[in-house]
Amino acid sequence: MLSFDIVFAGIVNGLAAGAIYVLVAVGLTLIYGVLHIINFAHGSLLMLAMYAVFFLFARAGIDPYLALPGVAAASFVFGYALYRFLIGRFAHGKDENILLITLGLSIVIDNLALFFFTGDTQTIDVRHAGGIVEIGPAFVSRAKVIAFGAALALCAALGLYIARSDMGKAIRAVARERQGARLVGIDVEHVFAVSYGIGIACLGAAACLLMPSFYVSPSSGHAFVLIAFTTVVLGGMGSFLGALVGGFAIGITESLGGLFLGEQLGQIGISAIFILILLLRPTGLFGGRR
Amino acid sequence: MSRKTSIGAPSRRQILAAGAALAGTLSTPGIGGAQARPVRIGLLHPVTGFVAYSGAQSRLGAQLAIDEVNAAGGIRSMGGARLEPVLGDTQAKVEVGVAEVEKMNEAGVAAIVGCFQSAIVLATTQTAAKYGIPYAVDVGASDLITTRGLKNVFRLKPGFGKCVDEAIKALDGINGGAGRVAKSAVIVHESSEFGTGTAKLLADRLPGINIEVKEVIKHDNPTRNFDNVALRIRSLRPDMLMMSNYQNEYVLLARTLHQQRVDLAGMFSVLGGGFNYKFAQDLPDVAEHMMDYNHWFAPTNPKAQAMKKRVEGMNTLFTFEVYLAYNAVKLIADGLERAGSADKERLTAALAASTWSDHFMPYGPTRFVDGQNLGGEAAALQIQKGDIEVVYPTQFASAKAVFPKPKFG
Numbered sequence: 001m002l003s004f005d006i007v008f009a010g011i012v013n014g015l016a017a018g019a020i021y022v023l024v025a026v027g028l029t030l031i032y033g034v035l036h037i038i039n040f041a042h043g044s045l046l047m048l049a050m051y052a053v054f055f056l057f058a059r060a061g062i063d064p065y066l067a068l069p070g071v072a073a074a075s076f077v078f079g080y081a082l083y084r085f086l087i088g089r090f091a092h093g094k095d096e097n098i099l100l101i102t103l104g105l106s107i108v109i110d111n112l113a114l115f116f117f118t119g120d121t122q123t124i125d126v127r128h129a130g131g132i133v134e135i136g137p138a139f140v141s142r143a144k145v146i147a148f149g150a151a152l153a154l155c156a157a158l159g160l161y162i163a164r165s166d167m168g169k170a171i172r173a174v175a176r177e178r179q180g181a182r183l184v185g186i187d188v189e190h191v192f193a194v195s196y197g198i199g200i201a202c203l204g205a206a207a208c209l210l211m212p213s214f215y216v217s218p219s220s221g222h223a224f225v226l227i228a229f230t231t232v233v234l235g236g237m238g239s240f241l242g243a244l245v246g247g248f249a250i251g252i253t254e255s256l257g258g259l260f261l262g263e264q265l266g267q268i269g270i271s272a273i274f275i276l277i278l279l280l281r282p283t284g285l286f287g288g289r290r
Numbered sequence: 291m292s293r294k295t296s297i298g299a300p301s302r303r304q305i306l307a308a309g310a311a312l313a314g315t316l317s318t319p320g321i322g323g324a325q326a327r328p329v330r331i332g333l334l335h336p337v338t339g340f341v342a343y344s345g346a347q348s349r350l351g352a353q354l355a356i357d358e359v360n361a362a363g364g365i366r367s368m369g370g371a372r373l374e375p376v377l378g379d380t381q382a383k384v385e386v387g388v389a390e391v392e393k394m395n396e397a398g399v400a401a402i403v404g405c406f407q408s409a410i411v412l413a414t415t416q417t418a419a420k421y422g423i424p425y426a427v428d429v430g431a432s433d434l435i436t437t438r439g440l441k442n443v444f445r446l447k448p449g450f451g452k453c454v455d456e457a458i459k460a461l462d463g464i465n466g467g468a469g470r471v472a473k474s475a476v477i478v479h480e481s482s483e484f485g486t487g488t489a490k491l492l493a494d495r496l497p498g499i500n501i502e503v504k505e506v507i508k509h510d511n512p513t514r515n516f517d518n519v520a521l522r523i524r525s526l527r528p529d530m531l532m533m534s535n536y537q538n539e540y541v542l543l544a545r546t547l548h549q550q551r552v553d554l555a556g557m558f559s560v561l562g563g564g565f566n567y568k569f570a571q572d573l574p575d576v577a578e579h580m581m582d583y584n585h586w587f588a589p590t591n592p593k594a595q596a597m598k599k600r601v602e603g604m605n606t607l608f609t610f611e612v613y614l615a616y617n618a619v620k621l622i623a624d625g626l627e628r629a630g631s632a633d634k635e636r637l638t639a640a641l642a643a644s645t646w647s648d649h650f651m652p653y654g655p656t657r658f659v660d661g662q663n664l665g666g667e668a669a670a671l672q673i674q675k676g677d678i679e680v681v682y683p684t685q686f687a688s689a690k691a692v693f694p695k696p697k698f699g
Contacts, residue, residue, distance in 0.1 A: 003525075006525055013515075013517040013518060015292060016517070017514070017515050017517065111338070116344060118342075118346060119337070119346055121537050121564065122572075123541060123545070123572050123573055125383050125572065125576075130548070130575070131549070131551070132551050141550055144517075151371045168694060188533070193569070193588060213545070213549065214542065215541055217340075217538060218338075219342070220512070220538070222512075223512045223514045223674055224514065227514070255515075255517070255518055257517055258518040260522070263509045264510055264520065
């Protein structure tokens with residue numbers, strides 16, 4: 001039987017890991033909520049952002065935390081342009097085309113990364129992110145505590161932006177009824193591109209928070225894709241709140257599963273959640289609310 | 291010599307001399323005349339997928355060997371036949387590896403060199419055996435590879451059985467020299483044939499040197515997070531951590547334990563996938579004093595040093611994948627030279643009887659029994675001040691092991 005201290009530490013570690021899952025899933029759910037497509041290029045774009053963070057640190061010595069606003073902004077511009085000039089243009093208004101384009105994009109990005117960056121594992125050594133923070137009986141690495149706080153702050157800021165700003169209102173309007181939004185004069189294509197851009201900006205932020213404690217290789221983004229999909233399904237496709245709750249729930253499930261069932265079998269908890277949600281509440285925890 | 295012969299019509303003597311020269315040229319293998327038919331060698335590696343770096347390094351080593359053989363005039367006993375690579379990518383998947391062997395057979399390869407992951411080596415050697423294609427295993431540690439009675443399989447380096455036995459001896463020597471501070475260990479390994487087989491052997495052998503195994507922890511590839519493993523290790527309070535993982539997880543595990551300040555007397559991997567110069571340079575604090583029992587070139591061999599310089603000159607690290615694949619191709623080239631033919635049966639027989647010594651591994655001449663070279667030996671290494679030092683066997687050691695490693699402040 002595991003002691004309370006270990007279980008408590010497991011929950012804290014799960015929350016810390018969950019914060020990153022939230023950030024990755026928020027982007028995915030926003031893109032789904034507005035464009036009604038699964039962005040298959042999500043993992044590849046996360047990997048690309050992680051390489052950007054790596055090169056900024058390795059070549060220019062820019063701290064990943066200081067780079068966060070810049071990387072997020074550049075990711076937004078990249079995502080916006082990607083939608084405007086590639087995905088939107090070749091989709092011809094069909095959702096299934098978008099699906100295929102993002103899948104193709106993912107394959108192209110992965111292979112270009114392999115060609116230009118090689119398959120080597122790249123890490124950055126951020127000294128001030130080393131060390132641990134004691135939270136009761138738990139020891140959490142400083143990098144993960146920073147990631148947790150920053151992810152929550154970013155989610156809150158994004159939530160406020162969606163709730164209060166004119167663009168946020170337009171995004172919600174397009175997500176709910178795109179034809180109606182078009183009729184009242186909203187530039188739907190622009191909103192699509194902005195939503196895609198925001199989704200990719202979330203990945204840029206996640207990359208900055210991940211790199212001090214993780215690594216990047218051309219396949220590393222995919223490690224987070226299944227988790228992000230499960231989080232979105234759990235929380236409800238397109239639900240912002242759902243991604244938030246879902247990310248933390250998945251983080252804790254994964255962590256406690258690892259503690260009680262072993263590191264390999266513990267992953268079964270995530271799959272079990274995925275199946276149970278599809279069986280019992282296919283719309284997800286917050287799927288009905290918009 | 292008359293002026294007439296130098297500017298006018300050729301003299302009889304000149305015609306005879308030219309004819310003799312031509313005959314001489316044609317009789318010299320590989321120079322002028324009809325080129326001997328090239329010999330196709332299949333290079334099978336995971337150049338995409340989660341071990342793509344190791345696959346690319348292996349391919350590089352193999353191609354360097356092919357270039358070298360060709361530049362030196364090809365296979366002389368076959369009229370200077372050039373080696374021609376047929377490239378294959380396993381994508382780190384068993385079924386893809388098997389399909390690539392089928393394609394290589396269709397392409398008419400004389401031999402295959404590959405393919406890094408034990409699980410895929412097991413399947414692809416089996417497929418190659420169906421067609422009698424000689425298969426030189428460059429990297430692939432499982433003992434099963436050479437114990438299934440396949441006549442077409444040859445492995446220059448030792449398997450994990452011997453590596454674990456030698457690693458245990460090295461650890462016992464290092465621990466004994468430090469007053470036996472290590473009395474317990476936790477084993478963390480990846481879940482495929484390589485990690486599982488190595489961990490099983492370690493769990494079996496460690497009690498024999500008075501190190502109790504407190505727990506064996508298995509993880510998948512890829513693993514996103516080792517926080518819980520660090521937590522578990524902290525709660526078990528072992529003296530040693532024994533590791534057997536591929537590159538990404540090796541680096542992530544080491545880094546997590548360092549970030550969480552988990553105190554251990556030592557971290558010792560067997561065939562650690564991420565233990566290399568890059569790890570030592572990129573994460574010097576994490577890597578410092580980590581130990582690994584792994585394949586290593588003979589440090590005093592001038593060929594090894596020249597090759598190291600050449601590879602580093604290409605802005606690439608001289609990792610074990612490079613020199614193991616290089617030597618595996620050179621082994622095949624030597625077999626072809628002895629067989630004087632690309633016939634699969636003759637080549638297999640030549641490899642089985644091989645006494646090749648022109649390599650730069652600390653192995654001596656090759657002697658294959660059931661496809662396993664018996665002279666193969668690895669070495670215990672430790673990262674010290676950002677460099678990799680040999681700490682065992684003592685006759686090759688370049689430094690003394692730092693053990694136990696200093697505790698976190």
